[in-house]
Amino acid sequence: MKDDPLRLQLRSELRELRKGQGAFAPDRVAVCEALVRVVGIGSVEQAHATIFEMFKRYSVEPDGDIRAYLETSGVGLPGATLNKRLEAYALAHHVEERTGLRRSDRGADKLATLFRDEALFFRPWGHLTVYQFGTRVLASIALHADPASEYRSPVVWVNDQEIEDLAFQFSTPSEHTGYVRAVQNIDGYRLDADGERLFKIDVEWRMAVWPQWVLAAQLADPRLVAKIQTQRNFMTEVTITWGAWPAGEVPRSPSFAGFPRRWPSGEAVAQA
Numbered sequence: 605m606k607d608d609p610l611r612l613q614l615r616s617e618l619r620e621l622r623k624g625q626g627a628f629a630p631d632r633v634a635v636c637e638a639l640v641r642v643v644g645i646g647s648v649e650q651a652h653a654t655i656f657e658m659f660k661r662y663s664v665e666p667d668g669d670i671r672a673y674l675e676t677s678g679v680g681l682p683g684a685t686l687n688k689r690l691e692a693y694a695l696a697h698h699v700e701e702r703t704g705l706r707r708s709d710r711g712a713d714k715l716a717t718l719f720r721d722e723a724l725f726f727r728p729w730g731h732l733t734v735y736q737f738g739t740r741v742l743a744s745i746a747l748h749a750d751p752a753s754e755y756r757s758p759v760v761w762v763n764d765q766e767i768e769d770l771a772f773q774f775s776t777p778s779e780h781t782g783y784v785r786a787v788q789n790i791d792g793y794r795l796d797a798d799g800e801r802l803f804k805i806d807v808e809w810r811m812a813v814w815p816q817w818v819l820a821a822q823l824a825d826p827r828l829v830a831k832i833q834t835q836r837n838f839m840t841e842v843t844i845t846w847g848a849w850p851a852g853e854v855p856r857s858p859s860f861a862g863f864p865r866r867w868p869s870g871e872a873v874a875q876a
Contacts, residue, residue, distance in 0.1 A: 608720070613638045615716035621677055622708065623686050628655075628678035643719050645814060647836065653812045655679065658715070661752055667697065672704055673711025728755065729816040730809055734830060734842045736795065736823040738862040741803045741844070743790040747772060748783040749811070755784070758809035762793055763801075795844065797858035802828065803844040810838045825861040827854040 617636040624632040630652040633639060644651025659679045662670040675681040676689045681696065683689030693704040731746040743762075749755035757772040772786040795802040809815050817840050821830030829847035834840045846856055 610638065610642070611716050611720040614642065614719050615712055618673070618712040618715055619709075622673065622712065624678070626678075626684055628652075632678075639719070647814075650814050657753060657813050660754075661750075667707070669707045669711035670714055671711070672697075672707035673709075673715060676704060676708040727813050727816055728753065728809075728811050729818065730758075730807070730840070731818045732805075732807060732820075732840055732842060734803075734805065734821045734844070736803075736821075736825060736828060736844060736860070738824070738860050739794045739797075739858075741793045741795060743793075743805050743842070745772075745788045745790065745807060747774075747786045747809065748781065749774070750782070751777050751784050754812055756810065757786075758807050760788075760790065760808075761804075761806040762790060763796075763804055764806075795860060797856070797860075801843055801845055805842050807840045808838050809840070814838070824863045827856075828860075 617639050621632060621636055621639070626632070630648050633644075633652045633655070634648045636651070640646065640648055640651045643654050655674070656679060658670065659674045662668055662674065663680065665671055672693065675693050675696075676686065678689060681689055681692045683692050690701045690704050690708075693699075693708075694701045697704065728747070728749040730748070731744070733744045735742045735744075745758070745760070747755075747758070755774070757770065760767045760770060767790065770788055772788050774784040774786045777784055790805065793803060815838075817834050819832045819834070819840065819842065821832065821842060821844075823830060823844065827847055829845055831843045831845060832841070847854060
């Protein structure tokens with residue numbers, strides 16, 4: 605619905621944001637409760653960065669409404685006040701100021717709908733999957749990013765030691781998603797049977813817009829537990845620890861279960 609309360613609040617805040625004095629800085633965004641909550645996921649800095657990412661995407665449309673809104677708000681155009689920014693917009697686009705304002709109003713409406721629908725389709729996402737079989741641990745990291753965004757490789761630590769020279773090579777854009785993709789397998793690690801923490805991997809992927817993560821673990825040994833979490837500082841972590849039965853502690857022998865050599869169907873299991 606176009607007139608639901610959240611969309612109306614977002615539109616109202618976007619128009620108030622446009623009236624702000626001075627440069628387009630995080631402190632202007634900080635007073636916009638719905639924008640911070642919906643666009644920034646609770647972070648003023650992320651809301652500010654996401655709006656800048658919108659400009660990068662829509663700046664390719666010279667006369668576009670969203671670009672007009674962002675420029676008249678102070679993104680990409682000078683001007684300490686809305687009137688000054690409208691003057692700058694009219695000069696840059698060879699139109700009257702009222703034309704710029706009409707475009708900007710439509711842009712605020714469109715952005716409110718995009719944000720309400722959480723249509724931040726350019727938000728990067730990552731997949732982190734950890735496999736345990738016997739004493740061996742394999743972690744697979746897959747990254748997906750919009751080719752129009754500024755993307756970079758993550759930093760990875762295993763057991764608090766940074767892994768150097770990881771080669772995340774991004775592919776050409778997918779025909780289905782339009783995203784570029786990079787995959788890196790982290791192999792050659794073993795469970796530490798003597799520690800409370802048998803294995804840990806941390807991934808820090810700093811992007812202008814917070815990535816979304818899909819996290820998974822497949823553990824062959826039923827005594828083990830994977831603790832999975834994402835944090836607000838761009839960090840994602842998976843830790844393998846000893847689990848517990850309802851009746852008490854599990855036996856902590858260093859002989860760890862692996863995957864079966866045959867599935868219940870009788871088909872042989874492919875060996876890595």
